[in-house]
Amino acid sequence: xxxxxxxxxxxxxxxxxxxxxxxxxxxxxxxxxxxxxxxxxxxxxxxxxxxxxxxxxxxxxxxxxxxxxxxxxxxxxxxxxx
Amino acid sequence: xxxxxxxxxxxxxxxxxxxxxxxxxxxxxxxxxxxxxxxxxxxxxxxxxxxxxxxxxxxxxxxxxxxxxxxxxxxxxxxxxxxxxxxxxxxxxxxxxxxxxxxxxxxxxxxxxxxxxxxxxxxxxxxxxxxxxxxxxxxxxxxx
Numbered sequence: 111x112x113x114x115x116x117x118x119x120x121x122x123x124x125x126x127x128x129x130x131x132x133x134x135x136x137x138x139x140x141x142x143x144x145x146x147x148x149x150x151x152x153x154x155x156x157x158x159x160x161x162x163x164x165x166x167x168x169x170x171x172x173x174x175x176x177x178x179x180x181x182x183x184x185x186x187x188x189x190x191x192x
Numbered sequence: 193x194x195x196x197x198x199x200x201x202x203x204x205x206x207x208x209x210x211x212x213x214x215x216x217x218x219x220x221x222x223x224x225x226x227x228x229x230x231x232x233x234x235x236x237x238x239x240x241x242x243x244x245x246x247x248x249x250x251x252x253x254x255x256x257x258x259x260x261x262x263x264x265x266x267x268x269x270x271x272x273x274x275x276x277x278x279x280x281x282x283x284x285x286x287x288x289x290x291x292x293x294x295x296x297x298x299x300x301x302x303x304x305x306x307x308x309x310x311x312x313x314x315x316x317x318x319x320x321x322x323x324x325x326x327x328x329x330x331x332x333x334x335x336x
Contacts, residue, residue, distance in 0.1 A: 118243055119313035120325045164311070167245045184243050184311075188327040191240070191247075191271060191312025192223050192283050192303060 111136055111179040113143060119187050121161065124153045134177070140165060141173040143183055162186040194251035194269045196244050201270050203284035210266050210288035217295040221303050223283040225276050229326075234319035240273045240282060243311040247271065254305045258287075258298040265289035265298050271312055282314075304330065 115130040122128045125147065132146055140163045148154040154161075163170045164184040165177070177183070207220035225238050255267040266288040276282055285302045289295040306312075308330040317323045 116243065118241060118311070119315070122241075162311075164243070164246055167249070169246070184246065186243060186246075186311050187313065187325070189308070189310060189312055190314040190326045190328050191242070191310045192307040192328065 111138070111177075113138075113177055113180070114182040115143065115147065116182065116184040117147075118185070119190075121154065121157065121185050121187050124151050124157075137176045139174050139176055140170055140183055143177070144173075144185070147185070157187060160188050194248055194255070195271075196242050196247055197270055197272050198274050199272075201272055201281040201284045203281060203286060206268055206270060206284050206286040207288070210268055210286050212266070212288065214290060215266065215288040216290055217292040218286070218288040219292070219295045219299055220284055220286040221299050222281045223303065224281050225278050227278045229316055229318070233316075235278060235316050236319055237278060237317045238276045238282065239315040239317070239323075240271070240276065241313050242271065242273050246311045250310045251306065254302050254309065257305070258301045261301065262297040263289070263294045265294050267298060267302060269302055269306060271306070271310070273312075 113132050115132050117125045117128055166182050203220035203222035207218045211218040227235055229235050251269040268286045271283045285299050287295045287299045307328045315323050315325050
């Protein structure tokens with residue numbers, strides 16, 4: 111199934127773009143999607159612990175819940191607003 | 193109401209627009225771009241970006257929390273994105289309340305929580321042409 115990925119700030123720069131479509135297996139989780147991205151870009155690995163993930167506009171507390179076709183995942187590095 | 197904007201922010205005008213006859217106090221916090229970084233480098237400007245839908249819902253959640261904690265008040269939070277020069281306003285929190293204590297407390301709470309929680313990022317640009325992403329000290333990745 112396909113999910114949409116949004117990347118921001120340093121993640122966007124590391125991945126070379128702000129929007130992607132990922133092909134993941136049925137039942138894949140946000141953690142799986144992150145692993146897909148990290149395979150593509152090893153520079154993401156040190157950011158694993160500090161990156162938050164939002165699914166369809168809501169912060170995920172459980173990255174192990176299964177995704178659905180067409181979900182939008184936003185990968186959010188540590189914030190710096192204000 | 194709350195907004196992510198691409199144009200100049202006028203914090204004073206925002207506060208004035210919040211006032212009503214029930215509110216004796218109207219205040220605004222304006223956060224502007226400084227010419228020095230935390231470690232003393234010359235800053236020429238900042239770039240901000242936001243995940244807008246989540247930033248706006250976070251502004252709303254923070255403002256509701258402020259009302260619950262400090263009492264009835266009207267709150268507007270505006271944050272600018274894009275390229276900003278030194279001296280330009282990046283963020284404004286305007287609060288109108290019946291009395292000043294609630295207004296000050298709510299305003300302080302909103303800007304502190306925004307810096308810790310809102311999905312907004314800033315890149316500092318330096319006089320020597322370098323740039324880097326800046327994380328707020330108060331930002332906690334696991335914070336809800």
